[in-house]
Amino acid sequence: MKNRIQRVNQYFLERYPLLWNTRVYWVLICCILVHGCFYLLGYNTFRNTELFKGYNAPELFIENGALLFSIIVSILILVVWLLVLFRNNAFKNFYPTRKRQLYGSFFIYFLVFLVATTFYISYIAGYKQFVKQQYPVSWLKAKREQANLAAAFLPFSLEAYTINNKRYPAPFDTLYCETDERKIDFSKPYLTRDKDEYQFYTIERKVIRQGDAAVADSDEREIRRTPLNDSLLTVYYKKMVADVSGLASTIPSFYNYSLQNFGGDGAGYPYEEAPAYNENRNSRGMNRIVYDLLQRNRPDEIKKLMTGFLEFSRKFKISTNLTADKWFELMYHPADFKVTYFISNSSVEGLSLNQQHTDVTAATVTTTAVAAADEAGTDPYYSEHKIKYCFDAYDLSRLFTGIERVLEFSVFDMIVYIAIWIAFVLASILFAFRITNLRLLLFAGITAAVIGILIALVTLVLGLANGRQGEKTIAYLVFVVGTMILLGSVPLFRFRRKSIQGILINITLVGIVPYFLLILLIITLHQRDYYDTLYVSGYSGPQDTILEVLGVYWNYVLLALGFLFMMVYTPVIRRWRAQPER
Amino acid sequence: MGKTQTRILETAAFFNNHDTVPGFRKLMDLAMDTQDMSVYRAAIELTDWSEQHQEVAPFIQKCRQLLDTISRISITEDEAPAPVVVAEEIRKSYGKGAFALGPVSLTLRKGAVYGLVGENGNGKTTLLRILAHDLSCSSGKLAFNFRHKTGAAYDLRTKLVYIPQRTQRWHGSLKDNLKFVLSSYGIPAEENETRVLMMIARLGLWKYRHLKWTELSSGYKMRFELARTLLRKPELLLLDEPLANLDIVAQQVILEDLKSIANSVNNPIALILSSQQLYEVEKVSDRVIFLRNGKPVETQPAADVPAGAAELIVEIDCSSPREALQAALEALPLDRLNYNGGVYIACFKPGAVFLQVLEALGKSHCRIIYIRDISSSTRRLFMA
Numbered sequence: 001m002k003n004r005i006q007r008v009n010q011y012f013l014e015r016y017p018l019l020w021n022t023r024v025y026w027v028l029i030c031c032i033l034v035h036g037c038f039y040l041l042g043y044n045t046f047r048n049t050e051l052f053k054g055y056n057a058p059e060l061f062i063e064n065g066a067l068l069f070s071i072i073v074s075i076l077i078l079v080v081w082l083l084v085l086f087r088n089n090a091f092k093n094f095y096p097t098r099k100r101q102l103y104g105s106f107f108i109y110f111l112v113f114l115v116a117t118t119f120y121i122s123y124i125a126g127y128k129q130f131v132k133q134q135y136p137v138s139w140l141k142a143k144r145e146q147a148n149l150a151a152a153f154l155p156f157s158l159e160a161y162t163i164n165n166k167r168y169p170a171p172f173d174t175l176y177c178e179t180d181e182r183k184i185d186f187s188k189p190y191l192t193r194d195k196d197e198y199q200f201y202t203i204e205r206k207v208i209r210q211g212d213a214a215v216a217d218s219d220e221r222e223i224r225r226t227p228l229n230d231s232l233l234t235v236y237y238k239k240m241v242a243d244v245s246g247l248a249s250t251i252p253s254f255y256n257y258s259l260q261n262f263g264g265d266g267a268g269y270p271y272e273e274a275p276a277y278n279e280n281r282n283s284r285g286m287n288r289i290v291y292d293l294l295q296r297n298r299p300d301e302i303k304k305l306m307t308g309f310l311e312f313s314r315k316f317k318i319s320t321n322l323t324a325d326k327w328f329e330l331m332y333h334p335a336d337f338k339v340t341y342f343i344s345n346s347s348v349e350g351l352s353l354n355q356q357h358t359d360v361t362a363a364t365v366t367t368t369a370v371a372a373a374d375e376a377g378t379d380p381y382y383s384e385h386k387i388k389y390c391f392d393a394y395d396l397s398r399l400f401t402g403i404e405r406v407l408e409f410s411v412f413d414m415i416v417y418i419a420i421w422i423a424f425v426l427a428s429i430l431f432a433f434r435i436t437n438l439r440l441l442l443f444a445g446i447t448a449a450v451i452g453i454l455i456a457l458v459t460l461v462l463g464l465a466n467g468r469q470g471e472k473t474i475a476y477l478v479f480v481v482g483t484m485i486l487l488g489s490v491p492l493f494r495f496r497r498k499s500i501q502g503i504l505i506n507i508t509l510v511g512i513v514p515y516f517l518l519i520l521l522i523i524t525l526h527q528r529d530y531y532d533t534l535y536v537s538g539y540s541g542p543q544d545t546i547l548e549v550l551g552v553y554w555n556y557v558l559l560a561l562g563f564l565f566m567m568v569y570t571p572v573i574r575r576w577r578a579q580p581e582r
Numbered sequence: 583m584g585k586t587q588t589r590i591l592e593t594a595a596f597f598n599n600h601d602t603v604p605g606f607r608k609l610m611d612l613a614m615d616t617q618d619m620s621v622y623r624a625a626i627e628l629t630d631w632s633e634q635h636q637e638v639a640p641f642i643q644k645c646r647q648l649l650d651t652i653s654r655i656s657i658t659e660d661e662a663p664a665p666v667v668v669a670e671e672i673r674k675s676y677g678k679g680a681f682a683l684g685p686v687s688l689t690l691r692k693g694a695v696y697g698l699v700g701e702n703g704n705g706k707t708t709l710l711r712i713l714a715h716d717l718s719c720s721s722g723k724l725a726f727n728f729r730h731k732t733g734a735a736y737d738l739r740t741k742l743v744y745i746p747q748r749t750q751r752w753h754g755s756l757k758d759n760l761k762f763v764l765s766s767y768g769i770p771a772e773e774n775e776t777r778v779l780m781m782i783a784r785l786g787l788w789k790y791r792h793l794k795w796t797e798l799s800s801g802y803k804m805r806f807e808l809a810r811t812l813l814r815k816p817e818l819l820l821l822d823e824p825l826a827n828l829d830i831v832a833q834q835v836i837l838e839d840l841k842s843i844a845n846s847v848n849n850p851i852a853l854i855l856s857s858q859q860l861y862e863v864e865k866v867s868d869r870v871i872f873l874r875n876g877k878p879v880e881t882q883p884a885a886d887v888p889a890g891a892a893e894l895i896v897e898i899d900c901s902s903p904r905e906a907l908q909a910a911l912e913a914l915p916l917d918r919l920n921y922n923g924g925v926y927i928a929c930f931k932p933g934a935v936f937l938q939v940l941e942a943l944g945k946s947h948c949r950i951i952y953i954r955d956i957s958s959s960t961r962r963l964f965m966a
Contacts, residue, residue: 013761014771021762087753088762094739095766095814571734578735580711580718 018101021088022108027081031115034073035122041066042126046134049316052402053395058409060127061120070119077116082430091435091577099570106431106566113430114423121411121419131406140403143312144262147396150309151261152254152290153302153331154391156345158382160259161252163191163198167287168258175200175242176223183220188241193250194379201238208233252339252381254294254331258287261393262400294337303328313391316399319347320391330387342382344390351390417555424513424562431566432506435573440499444506451481475522482515490572498581505576508569513562520547520554585847586615586657593649597642606632607842609645609652610784615847616655619773622780624648629783658848664727665689666818666852667713672722674708674876683708683876684722692817693850695841697867699860699960705876706856707747710820713854714744728817743816747823749807752795756806757782763813781809785839801832808836812843819844821855825862833862841866860961872960879963893917894930895962896939899952910946914938925952927962 012020019025042061045051051060061067091097091105155161164177178184178199190199203223210231223236248255293302307324322343330341344351433441455477459465464473489504524545531543547554589612596605613625628644635641673684683705690696690713698706711717712724715738732738752759760778769777782791785805790798798806804824811819821840825833844853857863864870872879900907907926908919915931928939936955943950956962 009758010761011771013758014765014774017762017765020765088759090762090766094736094742095763096737096740096768097766574734574736578715578739580715582718 017090018104018108021085021090022105022112023081023084024108024112027077027112028115030077031112031119034077034119035115038066038070038119038122039126039129042123042128043130045123045127046130046406049399052316052406053398054402056405057402058124058406061123066123067120070123071117073119074117078113081112081116089434094577097574099567099574102435102570102573103567105434106427107563109430110423110427113426114420117422117426118416118419121415124409124411124415128406128409131403135403135407137407140400140407144400146305146309146312147262147400148260148286149289149293150305151259151393152257152286153306153327154261154345154393155252155339155342156393158252158339158342158379161254161256161339162193162196163248163250163253163256165258165287166248166256168291169288171242171244171247172200174203175244176203176236176238177201178238185241189243189245190241191245191250194381196250198250200242200244202240202242203236204239205234205236208235249336251336254337254339255291256287257290260286262397297334299328299332302332306331313396316396318392318396318399319349320389321348321351322389322391326389330389340385341389342386345393346390347392347395348390350392351388355388412552417552420555420559421513424559425510428510432509435577436502436506440502441506443499444503444510447503448507448511451485455481472522472525475518475525479515479518479522482511482518485511486515498576498579501576501579505573509566512565512569513558516558516561516565517554520550520558524548585659586612589847590649590653594646597645597649600638600642602638602641602645604838605642606645607784607838609649610780611842611846612652612657613648614780614784615657615849616652617657617848618655619776621648621652621655622776624651626776626779626783629788633788660692660846660848660850665691666727668723668725668727669713670723670725672709672712672719672724674705674712674717675720681705681876683712683873684719686722686873686878688871688878690818690852690854692852693845694852694868695844695866696852696854697863697870697960698854698856698873699858699863699870700856700873701964704873706873707822708876709873710744710822710854710856713818714742714820715739716744726818740814741816742818742820743811743814744820745807745811745822745824747826749803752806756793756795757791760806760810760813763810767814777813781813785809785812786835800827801829801836804828804832804836805839808839815849816851819851819853821853823857824855825857825859833859837862837866860959860964864959870960872963874963892957893932894934894936894939894955895957896928896930896936897952897954897956897961898926898928898943898950899924900926900948900950902948906946906948910943910948911939914942 008025009020009023012025045060045064045066051057051064054060054063056063061070091102159165164179166172166177178201179196181197184190184197184199186197188199190197192198207228210227210233219237221237221239223238225233225235228234293305303324306327310320310322310324310327313320333340344354346354429441432444455474458477459474464470464477485504485507489501489508524547527545531545535543550557589608593605593608593612596602596608610625610629613621616622625648628648631644632641667688667690669686669688671685671687673682673686675682681703686709688696698709700706708717712719715724715735726732726738726741728741732741757778760781761774764774764777765771779791782788785808787802787805787809790802790806795803795806804827808824824836824840828836840853840855844851855863898907904919904921904926908916911919911928915934917929917931920927920929930939936957940953943953954961
């Protein structure tokens with residue numbers, strides 16, 4: 001093994017001295033192996049499905065220490081690599097170093113830093129692949145639909161089963177239900193249940209200009225207004241009372257259920273079905289599905305749904321004390337499918353803790369107090385039908401959310417760009433160190449810090465940081481200073497000492513990409529001002545600034561510019577190195 | 583008869599006289615000049631064999647065989663008419679009232695060794711650094727004339743090889759460091775190892791090639807540094823105090839190596855080195871430059887002064903009292919006798935001959951420990 005390593009090293013030493021000096025071939029092989037290990041570790045992470053229920057499942061790599069471990073491994077690899085790299089420096093010893101070799105060394109530094117500091121990305125890729133294979137989007141969609149349907153028969157609260165939730169069949173799909181007793185016209189047909197009233201209305205709508213919105217405020221028939229586009233609003237009004245007394249009863253019924261309890265189609269939990277005035281027909285599906293299921297009235301179908309749902313829940317350790325048989329027995333009242341039971345949205349442990357607390361409270365509370373509590377808010381129908389069963393729907397929701405977020409999570413949202421820029425900055429610093437020396441690099445850092453502080457001082461003292469104009473002033477101030485540093489690093493002025501020029505070169509190498517970003521920002525500021533003046537004169541076309549147009553691709557643009565600059569800058573570096581000291 | 587032929591005959595003569603050490607060194611020089619990889623490999627084999635076998639006769643026979651092989655190979659002799667470096671009125675000032683070097687004008691030619699001497703703080707390192715383009719001069723002109731013209735300033739610096747007094751530590755394998763130089767210079771992979779081993783063999787480093795840098799003595803560190811430098815095939819080589827920290831034998835070996843390598847047939851080098859070892863440097867140098875207060879002092883008598891008419895200066899270390907010495911030299915045209923606390927410096931008027939001084943002192947009863955004619959040595963300038 002040692003001989004083989006020696007032979008490989010000798011091969012590169014004799015033919016590719018730059019590759020040998022950087023040992024990039026070993027670093028890449030080693031990093032690929034480590035990437036593979038992290039990938040496998042990540043792949044096996046979500047075998048424990050409880051992890052999906054965490055607060056931020058996709059960013060588990062931070063919480064479970066994978067990121068920290070990745071950083072430790074990166075540091076170890078990079079330290080060893082740097083120790084080997086620093087053994088030889090052809091450029092400093094004035095060995096023939098062509099421009100492309102100098103540039104090549106920078107590129108190799110970038111590649112090594114990128115590969116050696118992104119193990120956590122392989123970890124993420126591993127668990128994403130696992131989740132994609134085990135819980136693909138189609139599976140998640142199907143399970144969600146199953147859960148949403150089964151959730152219709154998990155009555156946690158009365159409010160989901162009252163008639164105002166009804167959206168199907170006709171005419172309920174086109175009616176609005178008023179529940180505010182101040183707005184109910186008691187002279188017209190309405191329905192009651194206990195202390196609640198329900199009055200149904202047909203709907204009319206009007207489209208108005210945004211500017212005329214205030215005029216429409218006075219109409220008390222208005223239900224809601226939604227933007228149609230940038231300049232128009234749709235306003236919905238109650239038109240006429242509709243008499244539905246013969247079509248449905250106010251007894252809480254499964255027929256009224258219209259929640260998507262576990263979200264889906266991009267909706268979070270819980271997502272209530274859109275009202276009639278929402279013309280998005282897609283969101284008016286849940287009530288219909290439940291209605292159709294109940295209308296088919298096939299006990300085996302309902303039981304199968306419940307059994308499947310409970311099996312799935314058990315597999316993912318969702319706490320419940322329901323069994324399929326008991327549940328079906330509670331739910332199945334085919335005459336009107338009214339809701340005759342309410343369960344707790346909690347785990348079994350939570351239920352028993354709650355129960356203990358309730359028992360203690362009940363033992364000490366008088367009848368008067370109970371009546372007072374009833375009066376305060378608890379519906380007597382609910383209290384009467386509450387039973388000691390539970391299902392942890394929150395946990396299931398967290399599971400779905402977690403899986404969905406892991407599937408949707410992408411390192412290309414932000415993480416990969418952070419990794420690229422970290423690698424670029426480190427490569428620039430290392431490159432600066434390799435072509436100059438530690439002393440000049442440190443002085444460059446100190447000089448840059450001092451310049452930054454001076455700019456901040458000037459800004460504060462002259463009061464430049466005020467409003468939009470202040471932004472531009474500061475940006476231009478920094479731009480001018482940056483340009484002076486850039487021009488100063490180019491050997492146009494022979495009176496300068498070599499060390500001073502070296503400091504300017506170091507600042508340029510590390511600061512060139514922020515300089516390009518500053519140019520983009522200045523352009524953006526000007527564009528914003530320009531669009532503002534156009535808007536005042538009535539322009540309503542696109543107002544995208546250059547940064548908005550580029551979107552996330554500004555990272556790639558700046559990276560390309562950075563590499564291009566390094567390539568163009570190598571003659572400056574060579575000339576500086578050859579320059580005699582004063 | 584060309585240079586190569588002359589050297590072949592000289593080498594053969596060494597072996598005839600069983601002077602294997604100088605003979606082997608000359609043989610290696612000739613082998614290097616062939617630029618032939620098969621000869622290099624033969625020379626390397628011979629070196630390896632000689633390290634393992636101590637028998638002289640078989641060794642000489644093998645050397646003669648190699649010499650015979652070399653003599654059949656045509657060696658390109660470098661004829662470099664133009665000087666490598668021409669410095670005109672070089673001056674360097676470090677500020678008002680501070681030390682100033684110059685004006686210095688000199689011409690360095692390939693194949694010649696130039697010694698740069700002077701007391702500490704007189705500008706030796708400054709001059710070397712200016713010639714190496716490591717330090718800029720305040721005024722004056724510096725022109726380089728290399729075999730291959732250089733465009734960029736960096737490319738020029740690759741040809742100016744300057745070894746400072748304190749060299750940096752080598753990391754990793756010694757051989758790898760040397761191979762790295764050759765591969766950086768574009769030497770083909772198949773020749774790399776052979777050329778490195780050849781240089782190691784030439785500079786007597788065969789036994790030490792597997793050691794680490796920290797295991798080497800300062801003399802061998804200097805030799806490895808020299809090996810690395812010579813692998814770069816410089817046309818101009820500037821060495822700052824290369825003999826510091828070396829023992830007498832190591833100094834002699836290094837200087838002889840430098841002389842013979844500078845005089846290479848197909849790759850002669852213009853070599854300039856600064857040193858405090860006057861005698862050793864004067865022995866190998868074709869010209870010695872003495873700096874005093876930053877200015878060069880002429881070390882050779884003026885061209886129009888006939889031989890024998892120049893002032894005779896003799897350095898004498900004598901344990902007898904001054905009066906006895908004075909009395910012994912009374913008959914000679916002694917101008918002045920100075921004592922610097924260690925040795926006597928006797929300056930005679932023009933016309934005095936060193937043999938007469940030897941004769942006078944030999945007949946006297948003075949106890950002479952050391953005597954040397956330093957009329958043409960820069961040592962006299964130190965003593966002045």
